[in-house]
Amino acid sequence: MPTLNLFTNVPVDAVVTSDILKDATKAVAKIIGKPESYVMIVLNASVPIAFAGTEEPAAYGELISIGGLGPSVNGQLSSTLADILQTKLSIDSSRFYIKFYDVQTFTNVLTMDAVQRKGGYDGKVEGLFSFCWSSSLADRKSHNGTSDGGIDKKV
Numbered sequence: 001m002p003t004l005n006l007f008t009n010v011p012v013d014a015v016v017t018s019d020i021l022k023d024a025t026k027a028v029a030k031i032i033g034k035p036e037s038y039v040m041i042v043l044n045a046s047v048p049i050a051f052a053g054t055e056e057p058a059a060y061g062e063l064i065s066i067g068g069l070g071p072s073v074n075g076q077l078s079s080t081l082a083d084i085l086q087t088k089l090s091i092d093s094s095r096f097y098i099k100f101y102d103v104q105t106f107t108n109v110l111t112m113d114a115v116q117r118k119g120g121y122d123g124k125v126e127g128l129f130s131f132c133w134s135s136s137l138a139d140r141k142s143h144n145g146t147s148d149g150g151i152d153k154k155v
Contacts, residue, residue, distance in 0.1 A: 002065040003040045012045035032068035057091045061098035069102035
C-alpha cells in the first residue's frame, strides 16, 4: 500500500485539500503502477516549517511503498508532486523535499478492516507482525540485530 505523507506550512481549505488528495492519488498510482485503491495520501496543512531559513511556502513528503520505487520512478514522482503543490498551493519546487522508502514485502500484515472481519481485535497480537522499516540495511540490523526489516515475529 503506497502511502504519501505530505506536510506543508500553507493553510489549505477543504476544496483544495480534496483536489490535492485526488491528484496525488492518481499520480502515485499511475507512476508506481499500483491501483488507486491501494494508495493512501495524508495531507497535513498549516504545519510550522522553516526551509532554507525562511517560513515561505514549503512542503515535505515521505512516500512509503512495498516495491515500485527506484531512481526513475522517484524522479517522476518528485516532479509530478512538485507540479501539484506548485499549481494548488504556489509552493516552488525548490522548496519541496521528499524522501522515498521502498520497503520489503511482508506477509500477515493486516489492515484494521481485515482484523475486524476476522472477529475484531481481542487485545492479542498473536499471528500479527509488528514491524518497522528503514531504507538502510544498517538501520534494520541496529533495530533488532538482523537484516529481516525489523520484523518481530509472534509478539
